[in-house]
Amino acid sequence: MKSWPTPFVPAVPGHGDPLRLYDTASGAVRPVDAGEVARMYVCGITPYDATHLGHAATYVTFDLVGRALRDAGHVVEYVQNVTDIDDPLLERAARDGRDWRELATAEIDLFRDDMTALAVIPPDEYRGVVESMDEIAAVVRRLLGSGVAYRLPVPDGEGTGSDVYLDLGMTPSFGEVSGWSADQMDAVFAERGGDPDREGKRGRFDPLLWRAVRAGEPSWADDELGPGRPGWHVECTAIALEHLAHPFDVQGGGTDLIFPHHEMSAVQSVAATGDPTFARLYVHQAMVGYDGHKMSKSKGNLVLVSALRADGVDPMTIRLVLLAHHYRSDWDYTGDLLDAAQTRLDRWREALSVNGGLDALPTIAAVRAAVADDLDVPRALAAVDAWCERTLAGEGDDPGAPGLLARTLDALLGIRL
Ligand code: ZN
DSSP: OOOOOOOOOOOOSSOOOOOEEEETTTTEEEEOOOOSEEEEEEOOOOTTSOOBHHHHHHHHHHHHHHHHHHHTTOEEEEEEEEOOSSHHHHHHHHHHTOOHHHHHHHHHHHHHHHHHHTTOOOOSEEEESGGGHHHHHHHHHHHHHTTSEEEEEOOTTTOSSEEEEEOGGGOTTTTTTTOOOHHHHHHHHTTTTOOTTOTTOSSTTOOEEEEEOOTTOOOBOOTTTOSEEEOHHHHHHHHHHHHSOSSEEEEEEEGGGIIIIIHHHHHHHHHHHOOSOSEEEEEEEOOEEETTEEOOTTTTOOOBHHHHHHTTOOHHHHHHHHHTSOTTSOEEOOHHHHHHHHHHHHHHHHHHTSSOBSOSHHHHHHHHHHHHBTOOHHHHHHHHHHHHHHHHTTOOOBTTHHHHHHHHIIIIIOOOO
């Protein structure tokens, strides 16, 4: 699938520090420790509604990860999926009387425009589920063939054929990503697409791998599985295994993907490949709230990137709102944050357009050190603020400093002035 244009990333002298990130699975900040090639997989959108600030926070956070890895000397291989067929997309299309393909295409186009405006570097492989059907079905067939998956007949009246589930009783690595108790899992499993009470399942949390066709639903042919479509989690298992060497370095997404999505993607990979590690680090962006609740489609409290842009907000201001919050802290959006980011951006533009300024190298080192320290971007912004204030106060007359710092902000933080 076509992604979006790659922004120009200027070179900055020297190298960034080795990146350390908080790994959910081990509960500790750990070095990414990638080889020459750093590999990252970030779960993409289900294209039934426009990009809100919570999504944008996730993709900007992992954009920072990619930028930091490149600055530290790695080549980055980055894969992202698009869940362009799943229940929520079909339900929204039916509700609005639209064709699901047309809805998905329109929302993916809007997402591309939002990412381009926010200067997010695109993935090398941007893969939809529909175009990946063969490799996804192959993973399901492999799991069935090795005996860790089972068929469950479609309930009477819904159709013929069988759905396929993974038997978590046969996959001892289950639980290693989230570390959650069964009660914690139970509290969210159903609302996050699970079907704990489906009759005949061997275990409550067994994830759906293949859904046999139901009346009126789109389906894809498979000789062994029968016509149907994949479950949500196995798409990411298959796309990651197909397009990244594994284990890969960083699996990314929002904290709402820790369980079941990342747990299941990993356990399915272990079961399919025999390799005990799917990803080395599981990294999660905290939730963004609005009006006192997590921003979500079901609550309807969305602040859309496209709506802010249509109101004339500078995309760099939106990006600075996101950067002002550490990726592991939940925060609530307010209009005041937009004003504060605009004030900061104006101040930076003023300081970086002077003819000479304070030596930029210590500030560049501070930005690099903060970013490498589990993406402490608020600390990096404070270092830039300090340089700007001192330069505007008349300290320093290095003619190259403003340009050098501007290139650093562009390369490391994706802020174009
Ligand atoms: Zn995923």
